[in-house]
Amino acid sequence: MTDVDDVLHPEDAELTAFLDGELSAEAHADVLRRLSANPALQRRVFLLSAGNRPFRKAFDALLDDAPKQRLNDMLVGLLNATDPAQSRPLGRGKRKATAAAAAVMLFVAGLAAGHWGPTLAERLTQIVASSDQSDEDWRREVAEYLSFETSDTLSSIPDDPLFRQRSLVNIGDKIGVPLSSETVAIPGLAFKRAQLFDYDDKLMAHMTYLEPEHGPVVLCIVTKGGHEQAPQTEQHGAFNAVYWTKRGRNFMLIGKVPPPRLDGMVAQITEQLDG
């Protein structure tokens, strides 16, 4: 064995702490005592010292390379999207609702302001807007966006039946699909929020649910037209998806729910929307 190899000697961790000034005064003194009488230990200290570098100076150069403007704009968008008045600690419910609002409004602010580079939200909308070229891409990007949803965030959104109904009817009117609390209800899933994205002549309704065991589930409806297409399944990473086209609307239900159950949900939704 040479002095310089990748195999750690028993004392190396302690000697590194010695060099870094991380030992207690007593332990430090003990190492000094041992060093004075142990040439092998002296060599290890020498070698470990040779592993030192001007790390901080080198990495400070990286800071000059940071996308300062984009980062600042991103933060400004986030801060603007979170209403300070709603951040006051009136109670856990209040805080959670505010946090959830921030999460949703992040999406909105990023889209509306175009403040920062190609975020997932922007890529999602860009892909949907250009979905004439690739049907699969927009579904993949929806899946990518979904991967950033967390159960924690969704579970903190309080339920408001009246507002939920009004939101769904409003969005349903815009996309020409009879959305309501009843028609989009899925047994075992808690409805959390509805969003509508408006881009040129296409609209995308984005309804998010929370399934207790498998986390977020999203139902997307896009008004991009296309031929009728029966439900088909596909997988995006850890997410299972079912997509279909009906009456000029593209649908997708996606989540980590197992495929057989997802199929059942799709059957139920299509029946409810047809009814």
Add this chain to the structure above:
Amino acid sequence: MSALVRYELTEIHCAKAPILLPQNEVWHGSSRRDMIRNGQEEVRAALAGQLLRLWRYSLVLAGRRDVAEDLVQATCLRALERAHQYEAGTRLDHWLFAILRSIWQNEIRARRIRQGEGVIDAETALSFDGERLAEMNVLAGQVLKEVRALPEAQREAVFLVYVEGFAYREAAEVLAVPIGTIMSRLAAARTRLAKLQVEHLGAHSSVEVKKQ
């Protein structure tokens, strides 16, 4: 020209939702409220000053600039969501680093691996375009090159302790590992870097130095 000309969200469910106070939560006096409010205000006010360090840490972890920016964004969002958990007057940078690291380890990195993208290629980590590298100090560029070749765990420990100046205990908290693990990783990193140094100096030189 992009087809995107207008974005509009017509409904934000939770933004208008009534605020519900959990029945089992009781607030005692104003001190805790003040503490939480102060913590939230500090997070909002001081976040901007941490962006570049967060980005640099993200780059060390992710190795890709686009992923690094997404990671910073996700960290800021999570910090604002959980600002009430931050205790005013404590180390905000440590708190943010822990959030960033958690998101990377548990969400983004895990997702990349699930999607078959694998872990970061060390050769691409901390890389710059040629022009930018040429402008850098040669020694700094060499150090970055050596650090990027370290295994991820060692690279991260080196960054937190030797670049960011974290104490072993603080680095251990961010990485959620025992202090002994930090010591071992740093020792391993130093050993590897020492090997590079000795090779660079040449066998003859190293022998000469050893004899001193």
